[in-house]
Amino acid sequence: MSRPDLHALLLSHVPSHKIHLRKRVLSMxxxxxxxxxxxxxxxxxxxxxxxxxxxxxxxGVRQSLYSLMKKESDAFKNSEGGSESGGSIEEDWRASKLPLGPGNSYITIGDLISSTESDNITKVMLEEKLYITWHHGRTGLMGDACHKMLPNAGRGAVNAMLDAVILANSLYEVAKDASYPNIRSAFKEYYDERFPHAKADLESSKRIASTLSG
Incomplete structure (x- = not known):
């Protein structure tokens, strides 16, 4: 199923008055x-x-959530490190080989870096990451917002949909009594169920990437 078809299918089950566009969350x-x-x-x-x-x-929701948690607790400030920097990526991947064609001809990432003008090289933060904190209070995270997979394993969308199913089921159980403690409990139940599986899939995608890069 193509993504547009999937989007259309999902949207068809949501009343139009519940969909609000151009309302990106800026801050919590x-x-x-x-x-x-x-x-x-x-x-x-x-x-x-x-x-x-x-x-x-x-x-943006994750950034707002973490900013709020940092204000509430000094202990949280160092609990969620940033993504790996471009400099460390360069060192880890310098010897990685990229095939050029038939036979054993190849070029390394280090060769590409050395032959490229420094002004044309931009260091970027890795997108791929498993965050430890997925929820706090009445706020939770799903999909790439809390576990960005490498694309090679094809597990990104699957994990996002599994998140949605498990969280929906957890929240459904407390819908009749949506008290603050029950909502927090529902988010914890969702996290406890999904975190180990998301971690395993991310590690699997890393191993595949390592194998493909030689």
Whole structure:
């Protein structure tokens, strides 16, 4: 199934009045027993019972959640390290071989770096990462926002859909009594179920990448 067809299928089951476009979350004002308060890109502020960030590897919800947690606890400040820097990637991958054609002809990543003007080389942060913290209070994360897979294993979309199913089931169980403790418990149940599987898939995709790179 193509992605457009999948999107159309999913959208067909959501009432149109529940879909709000051009409302990217810019910041989370607070998340506590009274609800989640967020400010969106159109300048409006919203109160939600829960907030789930499914907004990709550069998740604004994750950044807002972590910023809020850092303010609440000094212990959190060093618990989620940043992605691996470009410099360390260069050292790790210098000897990696890229085949050029028939036979044993190849070029290494180091060769490419050495033959390229420094002004034309840009260091970027790795997208691929498994975050330890997926939820706090009434806010949770799903998909690439909390576990960005390498593409070679084809597990990114599958894991995102599994996240959605498990979290939906966990929240359904507490829907009749959506108290603050129950919502937190639902997020924890979701995390406990999904984290080990996401970790295993990320490690698997890393091994595949290592094998393919020689």
């Amino acid at each position: 004002l607070q998340s506590n027993e009274n609800g989640v308060f967020v400010r969106t890109s159109d300048g409006s502020t919203h109160r939600c019972d829960i907030l789930v960030g499914c907004d990709g590897a550069y998740s």
